[in-house]
Structures are given as C-alpha cells and as structure tokens.
Amino acid sequence: MVFVEGCKNPKAVSIVIRGGLERLVDEAERSLRDALAAVADAVKDGKIVAGGGAVEIELVKYLRKYAQKVGGKEQLAIEAFAKALEGLVMALVENAGLDPIEMIMKLRAAHEKEDGKWVGVNIFTGDLVNTFELGVIEPLSVKANAIKAGTEAATMVLRIDDLIAASKIEKPEEKETKKPGGEEETD
Secondary structure, three states, X not given: OOOOOOOOOOOOOOOOOOOOXXXXXXXXXXXXXXXXXXXXXXXXXXXXXXXXXXXXXXXXXXXXHHHHHHOHHHHHHHHHHHHHHHHXXXXXXXXXXXXXXXXXXXXXXXXXXXXXXXXXXXXXXXXXXXXXXXXXXXXXXXXXHHHHHHXXXXXXHHHHHHHHHHXXXXXXXXXEEEOOOOOEEEO
16 A cells, blocks of 8 residues: 655545454444544534534423423423433433433533533533533534434334224124115114
C-alpha cells in the first residue's frame, strides 16, 4: 500500500480497516458506514440535536404536560408513549453502567430549568452535561426516523395483538333451516 498523507484539501480520502478476524473487520466496516451516513444526513439536512438522551427527556416533558390537557383514554396513551421514550434513555443509562432511576430523576429536574433543554448524560463520567456543547450530537432526521420507526413497530404489534384477541372471541353461529318453499329461516 502507498500512503499519501498531509495533502491540503484532498478531493478524496481512503479509510483502511484492519482486524484479526474477518468478522471484526466486517463489523467495523458496518459501524463506519453507519457513522458516515449519519454525518452525511447531518450535512445534507443541516439540522442536528443533542444526544445523551436530552431530546427524549425534553419530548417526555412536553408530552406529559400535553397529556394533562387532553384527559381520558387519550391521556393514558400519551403518557404510555412518554414512558416508552423515557425507556430509551433508561436503556442508554443502564448500558453505561449507571443507576437509571437516579439519572432519570436528575434529568427530569435539569429539564425543568430554563436552560436545561440540551442536558443529557455523559456516559463516560456519569454526569449531566449540556451534550450539545460537549459535541454529542445526532442528525435530526436520524432521531425523527428512529422515533417514527419505533412507534410504527409498536403500533403494528398492538394491531396484531388486537386481531389475535378478536379471533379468540367465539361468536354464536346462526342456525339456518330451509322452509318448504326454498326460503331460509334463521333461529
């Protein structure tokens, strides 16, 4: 291989991925493609949001306030959706080895403050920080698509569950008998 380094404003670059096993190289290539696609989306759209659970917690805050105004069954559905979004942050916190309940409570309190919109979890230190300033960002389109896809998947599961439940309900069958004139009579 020939490496040409230190070029000013190169028109093309190459990334060399190496690893001990082919499977590791394949996984590294997949991760790199995902990262490059996210960067391309951010550049194309020009819109980014803070990571570290900041967006989800902010959405939860607004959903819970809105649910109180709606009332009824709709309120329960909105609160369940908010709880599901909060579950995403809990998974992030648990995967970082932190206490999810403690962190969620701290995040809720931080987002109630006027300047807390971008507060998220720094998974390396376990602190709450302005993740936007820290550089932990995500393309808006990726975040919106993830929430939309998750919502659609959950909706599909619920619809299938409803169909299965409805099919188990036995409906009484109507008995049909024939009259001498060929007309049908139902009991």
